[in-house]
Amino acid sequence: MKRFLFLFVILALVAGCHRSDPRNPYNLPIANTMEMYLSQVAADPNTELIDLEEIIPGINLHIAYATENNFTGIRIYTLPKAFLCRPVAQALAAAQDSLRKLGLGFKILDAYRPYAGTLYFYEVYPDTTFVASPRTGSIHNRGAAVDLTLICLETGEELEMPTHFDSFSDTASHLFTDLPGHVLENRALLREIMEFFGFHIYEPEWWHYNFTNARSYPLRDVSFEELMKN
Numbered sequence: 001m002k003r004f005l006f007l008f009v010i011l012a013l014v015a016g017c018h019r020s021d022p023r024n025p026y027n028l029p030i031a032n033t034m035e036m037y038l039s040q041v042a043a044d045p046n047t048e049l050i051d052l053e054e055i056i057p058g059i060n061l062h063i064a065y066a067t068e069n070n071f072t073g074i075r076i077y078t079l080p081k082a083f084l085c086r087p088v089a090q091a092l093a094a095a096q097d098s099l100r101k102l103g104l105g106f107k108i109l110d111a112y113r114p115y116a117g118t119l120y121f122y123e124v125y126p127d128t129t130f131v132a133s134p135r136t137g138s139i140h141n142r143g144a145a146v147d148l149t150l151i152c153l154e155t156g157e158e159l160e161m162p163t164h165f166d167s168f169s170d171t172a173s174h175l176f177t178d179l180p181g182h183v184l185e186n187r188a189l190l191r192e193i194m195e196f197f198g199f200h201i202y203e204p205e206w207w208h209y210n211f212t213n214a215r216s217y218p219l220r221d222v223s224f225e226e227l228m229k230n
Helices: 002-018 034-043 086-100 115-124 181-196 224-229
Strands: 049-051 083-085 104-110 145-152 199-202 205-211
Touching: 049 086, 049 224, 083 086, 086 104, 086 145, 086 181, 086 205, 145 181, 181 199, 181 205
Parallel strands: none
Antiparallel strands: 049 083, 104 145, 145 205, 199 205
8 A cells, every 4th residue: 555655656746747837847826828917917907017118208228138149148039128017117217207307317228027038047047146046036027127227318328337237246236336436426326216216226236126015016927029919
């Protein structure tokens, strides 16, 4: 009898392995179909992923993951788009309006990221300081994190920051201070405006900001193309 039970457990485990979804190997509560996504939005409209170009007309986008010029060396996104959950997008729009008075604006580097991207990023660079663990998912997968920098609206030129985007180095940290005064001021200005409108820093990366209660938003693995059709 014991031997039978042992074999039954082994077979059940093997069967479970075969049922594992390669798109969700850690069995996270991920919405990976439009039906699931739309059901979530119907239940809570605040979870809708909003196209930033619609809520912030003229927003400057530079989506590195829609090109091969990123740390993976391949194109991750097929469209250079940026989406955020509704309250996050609205807060960013308010921050952009405030910046206009200074002749400044945002350049968006990344926003919502389908979970498939997080899986691949970790394969390429398995360091959870700079790449989110696929075991928990990224705040980007929730549409509640944004990577961005500041630009001069008149010229479109970026204000100088400590490093380039996705510089996996100590210099990218908010704690790193061995920098020229104007660079420290630019980083501080970005932080000040973002925190005023409800965002919070991620200490190792000067460009990354999470929205208030970011983990309350659901994980998604819906493509940009699907969101554009909606």
